[in-house]
Amino acid sequence: MPTPRQSDTLFRLLMAHRRRLVRYARTIVGDDHRAEDVVQDAFLRLDGAVEAGPNGAAAVSKPVPYLYLVVRNLAVDARRRMTREERRTAPEDGHFAMLAGDHPTPEATVIARDDLRRLEAALAELPERTRVALKLHRVDGLRLVDIAAELGVSVGTAHRLVSDALDHCRHRLRRS
Structure with a gap:
């Protein structure tokens, strides 16, 4: 020391x-x-x-x-x-980017709503702790260190939870 x-x-x-x-x-x-x-x-x-x-x-x-x-x-x-x-984490097909305009087309709105519905379904399939880790990271903007402290896990585990959640959602959105 x-x-x-x-x-x-x-x-x-x-x-x-x-x-x-x-x-x-x-x-x-x-x-x-x-x-x-x-x-x-x-x-x-x-x-x-x-x-x-x-x-x-x-x-x-x-x-x-x-x-x-x-x-x-x-x-x-x-x-x-x-x-x-x-x-x-970048959207591959640009669906989400279509909503960035001031006046999205009706087709873009329907596609985005469908993507959102499928995303909500994918999130509902996740274990609670994984879903919470993803929310803390993506919605609340917390860093992995803060997520680890919040969940009482290691930083590596927090990273794995967020990564698993993203992979699951990406896979579900591609499959649908």
Whole structure:
């Protein structure tokens, strides 16, 4: 465990470079909140490397470059996850996009209502916890970490629940 002096030094280091690190992460992830999360995760990794003692000493001998490297790696990973998620959840046939216009055609309205009815049926087939996880993620806009805390599960389990729900709904919409 880092000594109080080490923790204080690390905290001051983070505060001195935080804005630049967040700005750097934001250029990669494109979002202020995710950039903040990336910087926080990088700081925790630095803290963990210090805690590791002699094994982490090489990485921590130059903590600022280490932080920038970790921020870059975490931001790239976050961007990849975001891109995969966007690809996985984008409507494939554009039915939902038809409603974006000011005056959808009657055909587009009928198709969208039918899609909505099939989606509601698919959601009703899901287990309660999976349905709640999807609602928290897609409707309430919670992050997986927050969903995990809300449901009392790990972040990996929260991700699996949301992913399973999306896969199920996608499969049901294609099948119908």
